[in-house]
Each structure stands twice: as C-alpha cells, then as structure tokens.
Amino acid sequence: MTFIRYILRRLLYVAPQLFGIILISFMMVKLIPGDPVVMMLGPVASQESIEALRESMGFNKTLLQQFAIYFGNVLHGDFGTSWQTTRPVVEDLVVRFPATLELVTLGLLLAMLIGVPFGVLAARHKSGPIRRFTDYYGLVAGAIPDFWLALVFVYVFYTIFHIVPTPLGRVDMSLLTPPVVTGSYIIDSILIGDFEVLGSTLGHLVLPVLTLGLINAGPILKVTQSTMERVLTSDFIQYAELSGLSPRTVLRQAVRNSLPSIVTIISVLYGFLIGGAVLVEIVFSWGGAGQYAVQGVLNNDINPVLGFVVFSAVLCLFIYLVVDLICFTIDPRMRA
Amino acid sequence: MIVSAIGKPDRAQHLPDPAAAADAQASSGPAPTSGLPKESGPGGRRTETGAGSFFLAVLRNKPSFAFGYFIVALVCLIAIFAPWIVPYDPMNADPSQYLLSPRWSHPLGTDSTGMDIFSRVLYAPRIDLTIALIGTLISASFGSFLGAITGFYEGGRTWRKFSSALVMRSADVLQAFPVFVFAIALVAVFGQGISSVIAAIAFVNAPIYLRLMRSQVLSIRKMRYVEAAYVSGASDLGIIMRHVIPNAIPAVLSQLSVNIGWSVLLTAGLSFVGAGVVAPLPEWGSMISMGYQNIVTGQWWPSIFPGLALGLTVFGFSLVGGSIEILADPARRRVLAGTVK
C-alpha cells in the first residue's frame, strides 16, 4: 500500500464525515429554541420588520431547503454573516482561528516539552521521588480546571506581582496589530520587524500558554508513560535486554516504538483544544475561534457556530491525516 | 489471562483432604485462574487472605490510593449531609456582607452578592456530583450496550453488519465535533438547566464507552474459548453474560471513575461560560465565573476556593480510577501483591 493510495483512501472517508458534521450542526442549531429574528431586532421591533427579516433570511423555507441553500453556499465558500459582528463569518474566522491556533500550538509545544521527557522518566523509575512527582503531576493536571488555573496565574502574576501585561487580548491595546500574513502575530510582527508588537504579543502569550501547557502536559505525560511501560515490558524489549544492549539503546528503541501513540494523543489534544481552549480564551479575552462559536450558541447566531464547526472539523481531519501519515512512516506493519 | 471473575468458586473449598487446608494456604503463586479472592462466602472461613483484608493492606501500603478513596468518600458525605452542616443558607444573598475576606464568621469569605462561600462550596457537590454521576452512568450504560452489540455483530450477516457500521460512523462523526462547543450547543438546544447538562454529558461521553466495550468484545470474540463455547452450544446472550461482561467490567469501572471526574470539570466549564447551571445555584464552575471579575481587583477567594474544591474532588476520583485499574488487572494485582506485606 503506497503513500498515495493511503492518502486517497483516507480522503475518501473524509467527505461523508464532513457532510455528516455539517448536517448535524445545522440540525442542532436549528433546534435551539428561541427566535433568532426577534433576538436580532430587539424587543421593540414591529411585526412587519420581523416578518421582512425572516423572509429575507430565508427562515420561512423548509428545513431541508434551508440546509440545501446553506450547503450550496458553503461549497462556494460563503458561510453567511454573523449578525453580532455584522461581518461575514469567513472574515471573522480568518482573524480568530489564527489566534486560537497560535495559542494552542504554543501551548501544546510546551506541554510536549514537559510531558514527554517526564513520561519517559516515569516509565523508567518504578518508584522513588521522580515517579511520585510524575504520578501526582498527571493526576493534578487532569483535575484542575484550566480556566481556574488561568485565574490563579492572573491573580499571582498580574494582581500581585505585576510582571505580566493586563490580561486583555493578544496585544497591548495601544499598539497597532501587524498586517495579516499568516494571522500569527508572532510571525507577522517578525516579518515587518515590529519588535514592540512582538514583545507585547509574547508578553500576552505567557500566561495562557503556560496554563494550556501545564495542564495538557498531564495527558501527554500519562500516555507517554503508559505506552513506554507497555513497550518496556514487551517481549522484544526484554529480549533486547537479554542480549545485553545498553540501556540507552534500549530506551531509544522503546521511545521509537512509543511514538505512534504519543503522536496520536497530541493530535487528539490538538483537535480538542481548538474548541476546548475557549475557557482560557474567555479568561484572557483572547478573541479566539472557540469564543466566537460559544457566543454564537448563546445568542442564537447560527452562522458563526456552523462556520466554526466546519472549520474546526476540517482542521481536525487534516491533523488526523497528518498523524496517520507519520505513523505510516514509522511503523512498517501498516504498509502491509 | 482472561478470567471469569464472577462465580469462580474458591479453590480451597473443593479439596476434600483435611491436610489440604494447609496446602491451600501454601498453594499460592501466579495461578492464572484466581480472580479476586472472594470474601468469606457462605460458610467459608478464608478471612485470613480474603479480598477485604487484601484491600485494606493495599490501602495501608499505598497512601495515594487511600487518599483517593478518602476524598471520594468525604465529598459524597458532604454532598449528602450538606443541608445539615452548612452555617448559612447557600443562596441567601446579604449585600451588606459582600466580598468579605476569609474570617471566623465566614471561613472562606463572601462573594460579590454577599453569599457565604464556605456554605456554597459545601453545597455544590450535590449538584456537581449528581450531574456527573447520572450523566456518566447513562453514557456508560447506553454506550456500553451499543458497543457490545456492534462489537458482537461486527462482520455478521448483512443487516447487522450494516447497522453496526452505521453506528460506528455516527460515533466517528460525533467525536469529530469539538467537544466543548458540542456540549454548549446541546445545552442550548435542551434549554438551560441541570437535566440539559446531564444530557450533554451523556452524549459527549457515550462514544468513549461505545468504543471501549466494542474493542473488548472484539478482542474477546477472538479468543478460542469463546469459539469453544459456541461449539458447545452456548447462546449469544450466554456468552455475553458469562465471558464478555466480567472481563470488560474492570476497564469500564476505571474509565467510569475517571469520567466522573472529567464530567464534573465539564459541568464547571459549562457553567463558567453561562451555559450550564444557572446562578445562584451553588456550583463550583458558576462560582468561579462569579468571582472572575474580582480576581483582577485582588479579591481572590470567590474564585480560588471553589476551584480548589473542584480540583481536589476530580483528583480523588482519578486516584480511585487508577487504583481500580491496577486492582482489577490480575497481572498488575500480583505485582502489587508482591510489594505489599
């Protein structure tokens, strides 16, 4: 099974999945009680204007028709407009998604840097202080609510020590945001050499990245540890030890054999955090994509929600594909 | 080493020889057919090395396990007896007492509307735990049932195969949804309130149990002894009852415990956003949300204490889940037994 065929096969699965996702999201949002038109126009709107708006938004058509229209639009890249921001959803998302991605990527990077080494350490030390620490770390990190930890950090580092900027948004409000190339403020500010913005961006990133990193290091640590433990007690590792190979060699083999699982958990976390980082985003007023979607749900603004769901689903599927490709490269058994 | 832990009679009770009593003590070791040693059964006298005393010894030797069980027990007790222990009515807002820092009359302080935080923190488990327990149990039973069925009829005759494939693809799609947004949307659909949160939790967690149970069933089906059972005429239901369920239970149990903790977190998160439990109902997440603005101005107690309680509770459940995982797996239990005295 070659690379190309593998990719094609996977892509074949993606299409029906995407369709299903869009369909279900559409149905769900339509099921949310409350009349969006009334919410949009406010309590003093006249009956005619409500009717007019309803007609123009197409709410009088059947559900199936509405879905067909929506789906047709999506295929053209038109995700409608958010009545809260009065801008096309696509425009909003283009700004907001990079915000979330920048945050989540850096956060997961930190989580990997903490979780993987500690996970490997934990697998090798069956007892002792290191093991106790990693055991508790995994448990505590999985138990603490991330938004609460964010608040603790804000309290300690901002309210008490004043060493971080005001936790409002991605960059100091007095500064101009760099022109959008990738959407990542870090990259974009470097591109135009605006180091003041860069510094401010980094300063604003410290706390949320720290929060996400510390908490998500937990699952990464645990998966690394359990996979390594499983591999370290596997027959072939025992045999490698039996043949007298050095612990370093054995460890290298063990890590390599554990990679597929580790990469998988990271991808799962990534997918989760695209929507799941919303709580941290809220604490720091980040203006991310998840926040956008949540506001959409709470205010019966359907288009942002659907747009977000579709975007994030596509992103997730893409990530899973990349991960599968990585596993395909590492593990020769998958090529059979 | 697959074991039917349920209904396996104790070996000692079968040896007729009186000298065998001493032998039973001695006949030890990594015997693969011993499930959890049973407590003194009807008329049995094996309390010396029964499951109960083993469990207590493990608790003595592994303080972390003990701590976990302690926390869970404590939280459950608090949830049950809260109405009798709390010093103040948890929903009585006394504006004159707002934002008092911790002191003797208000051990954890008061929040911005004057409600006593200590009472609210103690009252919150009633809601959080109820939601998490019910939601998780629903998702576990529903998901496991579906998982067992799809696993069982995988690759079977056409309509079964089709429906199992359908269920799996639906589960795939469901899991492709961003979990949190999905939960919020569900709550929005069902209207705010406790039952909606329960429904959201059930929905979000069901695929986990579905996959768990399905993979258990699939791997057990492959085992030869199941083939043998078929050959000897056992029915489908019989096989499920006798083989599949007992072997899947440990995995499901430990998943359950961890899940309950996670569901509490999800509930808190939903409430924090305003899509879960409505204020002024005492719930840890919504308490954190209420105290959110005060953090910046220096009043840390309305948000910090609920979070601590929340973290501690989930921590306890995770510990319990971890201990179940070790105790339920015969191989790991043996290794544990070797280190315990």
Next chain:
Amino acid sequence: MTARTIAGEFGSDGMIRVEASGKEGHLASESTRDGRNSKSVALSAFAGEVSTEQAKTPLISIKDLTVGFPSYGKTTKRAVNGVSLDIPRGEVVGLVGESGSGKSTLARAMMGMVPPPGIVEGGIVSLDGLDLSTLNEKQMRAIRGRDLSMMVPNPRSELNPLLTVGRQISNVAHEHLGISRKQAEAKAMEMLRSVRISDAERRFNAYPHELSGGMAQRVIIAIALICSPRFIISDDATSGLDVTVQAQVLELMSTLVRDRGASMLFITRDIGIAAHFCNRVAVMYAGEIVEIADTQSFFERPAHPYSVMLLSAFLHNPALRAKWTKKADDLSGAAPLSGGCPFRFRCVRARERCAVEHPKLSRFRPRHDVRCHFPVGTPS
C-alpha cells in the same frame, strides 16, 4: 534428514526396551527392570565427546540456586528450589520439564533477569569461575549476549517490529564487539548466511512481520550466536515451529554450537528432542532437578517415576501411559513446603516415606543421579 523418534515399551516379560534415533545415530537398549541383562547399542557420534580434562573445570556452575515469588498473604512460591548443576565446556545439557517446573525461571535467573516479583533467594551462578552475583548491572550487561546468550520461542514477538532484522542482529554485534556499524552489518550478513536464510541480502532489510516463523527463529539464533558466546541457553526455542522446520532448526543449532565449541543448556518440554543432541539430560519438577544423567544412561534406565511418566507419554503405548500416569486434580505449581517429595501426589510408586522425607539427589548409577526414595528398577 530423519526425524528423531523414540519408541519403546515395557514388555510383559518385565523388559524395558527403548529406541531412540536421530541424525547422529541410533540407540537401542533393552534391560530388565532391575538392571540385569541389559544390552544396549551405543549411539554413534552422539553429541560430541567431552574429554575428562575439560570436564573438570565447569564452564557454568550453579550451586543451590533458589528463586522465590513472594505474594501477599501466601507463602512464597519457590519456582527454583535449590538447583545445582555443573556444565563443562563443550557439553550440551538438556533440561526437560513441564510448564511450571521452573525451567524458564532458572534460565532467566542465570542471565540475571528474573521477572518481578521474583527474587533470587540464594545460591550462586558462576561462569568460568566468575560469580555472576558479584557483578553490577553494567558488568552483567556486558556478559549478556556476548559470553552468555539466550534463544527464545515465539521469535516474531521477540523482535522489534519497527527495525529490520539485519539491523537488530548488527546492533548486538556493534554493542558488544566494539566494532563499527559497517563492520557489524557485514558480520550480521555473514551470520544470516550461516543460519542458512535464503536470499540473505534481501532478508537483511526485511521486517520481522515479513518473515515466517522458521526464518524468524533463525534470526534469533543469529543474534544469540553472533558474538560467539561460550554458553547458550535455548529456552524452548523450537516450540511453536512446524515439525519439519523444528528438525532443521535443531540441526542448525547443534552444528553451530559444536563449531564454536560452546556449551548449551537446552530447555524443552519435549523429551524426544532432548535425545537429539544432548550429552546429558536433566529432568526438572517443581523447581528441583529430580534426575540427571548421561543421555545414554537416561534413556536406557530412566530412574525417576516422573521421567518414566514423561517417556511413556511419548511412547506409542496407551497401556504403558496409563500404568505410569496417576490421575490427579490440578496441582501443577503447588510447592508444598510441608515436607516430603513434591511428586508424591502423582507418583504411582509413592509410599509413606515419600510424604515425610524430602528425597535428596543421590547416585543411582555412574553419571546418573536421581532424587527419589524408590527409583524405578529398585524394589519399592
């Protein structure tokens, strides 16, 4: 290549007739139960001659090795209970026993790798006079794979699925012999040819899951032998293979071991294979060696009732089997420390003395020891 066979019977005239044949030759013997009127045709070219000089300085010396598995609330189970065994240079000792007799634990203990929760409770293992228990882990690692190596069953699960087999073989050489990667790979390729893997160049870059069971086992052999160790343990290494493949692998093993002048402990559950190329045969039960003898003497005059039971299980004679096997409850693994002989529950010759006094290993014939109060052939 003739498959090795053993056939025999206990005639109604009271004679024991045993025949064993293999590539090296043929043994037929006939004797009465009490040893009188015995005649035997010695196996020719059987399992290599060992000079008396070499026999004096054992390569491997195990004294009183005891390995226990502690368990909560139960008395410790002794998987290996006071085993002593000397193996001189160039000798192949077969170790026969059923599952749970402690053979694998013994092998692991010799390599210094007892699986948890087992611990070595006492005894010494020496390699060429060097007490292995005095070595730290690093020194032990240097010995493993280089001076002392092991072959294991189920080869495909013992090889790393993500690495090519050639790489895995060369890793061992690279690690122990202090040679460069390139040299190690050349050596590995050479080894692949010695174990008679066809199309060695291509197989070098193959992954374990692409090989058949027999080929994977040859890879294991290559790994075990690439550093030309002085002592090799084969732990049931041929079980799980098809019979014809098994025969080929056995032949390969014996050739390679002979060529290198190495000693071997050949562990197996199949007593028939033990006849193939072992100088001596030892039988293990409940963690103890219950009989140990020169192969010829063993098959001529098996002394321990358990050995006879094992042999009768392989003979094509149901009546014989029925005569020597006692029906019992599931008792494998039981190590009653209440004294007496552990085999008594299954022994057709057990008497009162067996329940009380634990038999010691004692001389039965020249180069033939047995641990029994009433060995076969003596009045009981």
